[in-house]
Amino acid sequence: MKTTASAVKTLCDMPKSHVQKLILKLPQNTHLQQLGLARSAAARLQVLRTLRDVHPDIFSEVLWLAEGKNLPDQKDIDLVPLKSNILCLVEACRKLKVKYTIDSQRGIVAVYVKPKQPPLYFKRSRAPFNSAVVSEICKDKDALNSILQDSVHTPKGECYLDPDVEERYQPYRMHLSLKAIAKDAMAKLGLPLIVKPNAGSEGRNVAKCTNSREVITALAEIYNKDSADYDSLALLQEYVEIAHEYRAVAFMGTVLLVYEKDISKAQHTDNFSPLHWQGAVAKHITDKSILASLQEFTSNIYSKLAIEYCGYDIAIDKTGKMWLIEANTVPMFTIFLEHNSADLLIDMYEKILHTLFTPTSR
The missing domain is CATH 3.30.1490.20 (ATP-grasp fold, A domain)
Structure with missing residues (x-):
C-alpha cells in the first residue's frame, strides 16, 4: 500500500490529462476542476490543501484513486487524510462485492441489500439500523437509565x-x-x-x-x-471511580469491536470525555475474557432494549463492577482510526454486511 505522501506526489507529478481522467470518477466540484487544470506540482499541492480543508471526503477519494483504491493508513505532515468510517464501509462493500453508490461530497453511501429492493443509506457516522424512538431514548440519558436500571448497573x-x-x-x-x-x-x-x-x-x-x-x-x-x-x-x-473505560460497538446484540479509552499517559483537559484528553489513546482490545464480559453485559441491555447498532460506553470501577455510562446510536470512529488500522473498522463492516446482505456484483 502506498503512503499518503507518495499518493500526493503522484497526483502532483502526473500529466494533466491523467489527472483529468482520474477526477472524472468523482462528483463535480470546483476544486477538482482546479486540480485538473493546474499544471505545476506546486499549484496542485495548493489545490489539494484547500480540498482537504473544505471537502475532506472528496480529498480522501482523490487520494484513494491515486493509491489504486486503497485506503490511506499513514499520516503525512502536510496533508492528513480523512480515514473515515464511510470509506471503510465502501471498502467492505468492495471486498464482499456488495453493490453500492457513494456521494463523496455529502458523505452518503447507498448499499443495495438485494436486487429489486431499495438500498440502505448511510450518512457519515449515521447508520440505518435504529428506529427513531430507540435513538431518542438513547439520547435521553435519564430515560435510558430508567429503562435499564434493573438490567445493568447505571449511576x-x-x-x-x-x-x-x-x-x-x-x-x-x-x-x-x-x-x-x-x-x-x-x-x-x-x-x-x-x-x-x-x-x-x-x-x-x-x-x-x-x-x-x-x-x-x-x-x-x-x-x-x-x-x-x-x-x-x-x-x-x-460519581463512579473508574479504573477502565471501554467502547463496545455492537450490531444486533453481538459485540464486533472494542477499544479501551486509555488515559494512562494522558493529561486532563477541560473535556470530561477521556479520549479528548491530550495523549489519550483508543487501544484496540482482543483479550477474550474482556470481550466475553462486555458481550454478556451488552446482551443484558439488548434483551431489555433492542438497540440494533450502538457504541456502548462501559466503565469498570475499582471493585471490578461494570457500569453503563452511555449508549451512542451514532458511534464515531475518528479518534479510533487515529490510533488503529482502518482494517479493523473494515472488518467490522464486513461482519455487518455478512449478517444482513446478499452480495451482488457491482
Whole structure:
C-alpha cells in the first residue's frame, strides 16, 4: 500500500490529462476542476490543501484513486487524510462485492441489500439500523437509565429542569433556582457529583463537582441559552471511580469491536470525555475474557432494549463492577482510526454486511 505522501506526489507529478481522467470518477466540484487544470506540482499541492480543508471526503477519494483504491493508513505532515468510517464501509462493500453508490461530497453511501429492493443509506457516522424512538431514548440519558436500571448497573441520578426554562414548560419545574437544585441533588446523591447535559455528547459541559459552588457553576453552563450546547435538562449522577473505560460497538446484540479509552499517559483537559484528553489513546482490545464480559453485559441491555447498532460506553470501577455510562446510536470512529488500522473498522463492516446482505456484483 502506498503512503499518503507518495499518493500526493503522484497526483502532483502526473500529466494533466491523467489527472483529468482520474477526477472524472468523482462528483463535480470546483476544486477538482482546479486540480485538473493546474499544471505545476506546486499549484496542485495548493489545490489539494484547500480540498482537504473544505471537502475532506472528496480529498480522501482523490487520494484513494491515486493509491489504486486503497485506503490511506499513514499520516503525512502536510496533508492528513480523512480515514473515515464511510470509506471503510465502501471498502467492505468492495471486498464482499456488495453493490453500492457513494456521494463523496455529502458523505452518503447507498448499499443495495438485494436486487429489486431499495438500498440502505448511510450518512457519515449515521447508520440505518435504529428506529427513531430507540435513538431518542438513547439520547435521553435519564430515560435510558430508567429503562435499564434493573438490567445493568447505571449511576444513580436525578434530572432537573432549567429554572429559567421557557414559559410553556415552567409548570413542570420542581426547583426555582440553581442553588435549590444543588441542595436537592447533594442530599439525594452525595458528593462528588457528575453534572452533565441530559442530551449532550462528546463530553461537552460535563463536570465532576465536589461542592455546592461547583455544582451551581456546572448547571449554569448547561442552562446557558447563549451556548450552542444549551440543554433545558441537567442530569446529576453519583460519581463512579473508574479504573477502565471501554467502547463496545455492537450490531444486533453481538459485540464486533472494542477499544479501551486509555488515559494512562494522558493529561486532563477541560473535556470530561477521556479520549479528548491530550495523549489519550483508543487501544484496540482482543483479550477474550474482556470481550466475553462486555458481550454478556451488552446482551443484558439488548434483551431489555433492542438497540440494533450502538457504541456502548462501559466503565469498570475499582471493585471490578461494570457500569453503563452511555449508549451512542451514532458511534464515531475518528479518534479510533487515529490510533488503529482502518482494517479493523473494515472488518467490522464486513461482519455487518455478512449478517444482513446478499452480495451482488457491482
